[in-house]
Amino acid sequence: MLNGLLGKKVGMTQIYNEEGSLLPITLVQAGPCSVTQIKTVGNDGYSAVQLGFDDRKKKKANKAEIGHVAKYSVEPKRFIKELIPNQGADIKPGQAVTVDIFNDVKKVDIIGITKGKGFAGVMKRWNFKGGRSTHGSTRHRPPGSIGSNTDPGRVIKGKKMSGRLGGERVTIKNLDLVKIDKDRNLLFIRGALPGHKNGYIIIRKSRVKG
Amino acid sequence: MNIIDVIEKEQIKKALPQFSVGDQVDVSLKIIEGDKERIQVFSGVVIARNGGGFKETFTVRRIVQGEGVERVFPIHSPQITDIKVIKSGKVRRAKLYYMRERTAKGTRLQEKYVKEETRTAGVASSEEQK
Numbered sequence: 077m078l079n080g081l082l083g084k085k086v087g088m089t090q091i092y093n094e095e096g097s098l099l100p101i102t103l104v105q106a107g108p109c110s111v112t113q114i115k116t117v118g119n120d121g122y123s124a125v126q127l128g129f130d131d132r133k134k135k136k137a138n139k140a141e142i143g144h145v146a147k148y149s150v151e152p153k154r155f156i157k158e159l160i161p162n163q164g165a166d167i168k169p170g171q172a173v174t175v176d177i178f179n180d181v182k183k184v185d186i187i188g189i190t191k192g193k194g195f196a197g198v199m200k201r202w203n204f205k206g207g208r209s210t211h212g213s214t215r216h217r218p219p220g221s222i223g224s225n226t227d228p229g230r231v232i233k234g235k236k237m238s239g240r241l242g243g244e245r246v247t248i249k250n251l252d253l254v255k256i257d258k259d260r261n262l263l264f265i266r267g268a269l270p271g272h273k274n275g276y277i278i279i280r281k282s283r284v285k286g
Numbered sequence: 287m288n289i290i291d292v293i294e295k296e297q298i299k300k301a302l303p304q305f306s307v308g309d310q311v312d313v314s315l316k317i318i319e320g321d322k323e324r325i326q327v328f329s330g331v332v333i334a335r336n337g338g339g340f341k342e343t344f345t346v347r348r349i350v351q352g353e354g355v356e357r358v359f360p361i362h363s364p365q366i367t368d369i370k371v372i373k374s375g376k377v378r379r380a381k382l383y384y385m386r387e388r389t390a391k392g393t394r395l396q397e398k399y400v401k402e403e404t405r406t407a408g409v410a411s412s413e414e415q416k
Contacts, residue, residue, distance in 0.1 A: 086289055087290050089293055091297065092297065096316065098360055103289060105289075
């Protein structure tokens with residue numbers, strides 16, 4: 077069977093567990109996904125399963141998107157990603173995949189795109205301390221020295237400086253899967269997830285051992 | 287409706303005991319120790335109610351061995367089995383944080399005499415729920 081699913085971040089709330097403790101959870105609309113293509117070693121040089129999530133209106137889709145799914149009587153999809161299935165798994169193109177694959181899963185990994193923060197200074201981007209804010213100081217947020225003098229006469233590669241922050245792909249590993257709602261295709265995952273609301277994410281059975 | 291609102295609404299208790307800030311209350315808590323279950327009572331004065339809807343909490347303050355102790359309870363927590371109002375205090379604030387600076391006699395609140403029917407109405411509805 078497949079090891080993962082595509083989904084959408086709904087937002088955060090809280091739920092009580094059986095012991096009555098209040099847990100912070102992120103709701104994830106996971107699936108139903110459709111298998112849009114099977115890649116094989118013979119055809120493509122590697123094996124993978126291509127999943128599609130979230131229908132795109134036929135009117136809005138281009139011909140390539142419509143043609144790609146036309147054979148399997150599924151709608152064009154907005155979010156398409158490849159996942160690697162277990163060996164010998166029986167998966168057919170056009171098949172629907174639901175949250176059922178997480179039935180006995182306790183931990184998941186989440187892959188998503190973080191919120192873009194734009195051009196950020198070193199205090200926000202690298203947690204530098206900055207200078208003092210009062211007592212006549214005018215050095216509030218700059219990074220300070222970025223290197224030595226004539227020797228070496230350059231800034232060392234990889235020096236932490238200001239720049240673009242966020243908007244990158246991250247994997248958060250080993251998150252608790254608290255609850256599964258099969259009727260509404262919802263996953264309740266403990267803690268915060270990358271990205272904004274309605275942002276697309278990949279949910280995968282955790283690869284962390286033990 | 288938004289899915290988050292639906293999820294929160296499902297967890298809201300159907301009948302809540304009526305109580306307000308300034309009330310002397312007994313909060314019954316279900317405590318699980320191993321496989322045993324018992325009820326612990328925390329009694330004190332309600333000094334604040336915060337938030338609304340599913341996320342509403344209330345703060346209960348009491349004096350234990352001369353030391354002030356405050357506990358914040360989520361109002362819809364399944365651990366809370368009952369909230370019993372012993373007496374109601376006459377207060378002019380929504381938040382009684384000034385009680386933290388008071389000691390001994392200063393912590394007393396003037397009692398507000400509430401009609402018995404209005405008080406039992408809330409208790410009855412909380413018992414129905416069980």
